[in-house]
Amino acid sequence: MSTHTAPGPTTRPPVPPAGPPRSAPRAGRPGTRPHRRRGAWTSKAVVNGVLALFALYTLMPLTWLLVASTKDHGDLAGTGGFTFADFNLLANLGALFRQGDGVFARWLLNSVLYFGVGCLASTLVSTAVGFAFDKYDFRYKEKLFGLVLLGVLVPSAVLVLPQYLLASEAGLDNTYWSVLVPLLVNPFGVYLARVFSEGYVPDEVVEAARMDGAGEWRVFRSVGLPMLAPGFVTLFLFTFTASWNNFVLPLYMLSDDRLYPVTLGLAIWSKSSQQNPEFAMLTIVGSLISVVPLVIAFVCLQRFWRSGLTAGAVK
Structure with missing residues (x-):
């Protein structure tokens, strides 16, 4: 009588990797995350700088108008455009609304x-x-x-x-x-x-x-x-x-x-x-x-x- 033994589990050989193992990215290497982060911060700084210049250009006439409205006629001609002098805004408003009845x-x-x-x-x-x-x-x-x-x-x-x-x-x-x-x-x-x-x-x-x-x-x-x-x-x-x-x-x-x-x-x-x-x-x-x-x-x-x-x- 012949004895029949159940086949045991087969073990497969390990599959070799397709290529050489990748090394961890080093800080400072081109294309790594710190470099991209630096580039993003640089882009934001440039955009915010341009927006700040546009905002300054937009607000300069209004700032000059506000400063000039607080001066009298002598200070308007004798001081700088963005230099404050004696505060005469209330007197100027009174003269404005009294002019021409x-x-x-x-x-x-x-x-x-x-x-x-x-x-x-x-x-x-x-x-x-x-x-x-x-x-x-x-x-x-x-x-x-x-x-x-x-x-x-x-x-x-x-x-x-x-x-x-x-x-x-x-x-x-x-x-x-x-x-x-x-x-x-x-x-x-x-x-x-x-x-x-x-x-x-x-x-x-x-x-x-x-x-x-x-x-x-x-x-x-x-x-x-x-x-x-x-x-x-x-x-x-x-x-x-x-x-x-x-x-x-x-x-x-x-x-x-x-x-x-x-x-x-x-x-x-x-x-x-x-x-x-x-x-x-x-x-x-x-x-x-x-x-x-x-x-x-x-x-x-x-x-x-x-x-x-x-x-x-x-x-």
């Missing part, structure tokens, strides 16, 4: 009316038109939108003279309406509003509101406009900044100095300072005050500004 305060109110209320109405009109271009289908839609884009390419300064002639024919020249009405037409605002509508307002939400019985005005007022709030604020800030710095349109339209906005009034004072040097200090202090509304608007609305700039970036 308080005409500077009236210029500020005119600017708030022109570029605050006017830009708010312009933003509302642009948002409604952009929403309509996005959510509605009608004949010649894209061709009409092409005309809007064509209006973006035309510089606003080119249109000032035709606008003045139209206002003169309608009897609106040298009135508040001659500045307010042109602000309502903003082709770039319509284009930007359509982009915001595509990014913020889904078509399904609009269709659901219509199925619930909401009319078209109710859809825009209760559904579209609340969802477009970040884009609305962003568009308002764009329009407000451009309009507040607008000089040419009021120069053509207005001849009564009591209707001037603050930018045009300060330009007249700056020109008068060549014959009357006291207007130089009034112009500097008035320029500082005219910057305050822009700063307040951006500080109060920066949350919406940041979210509006990222419209459509995340789907």
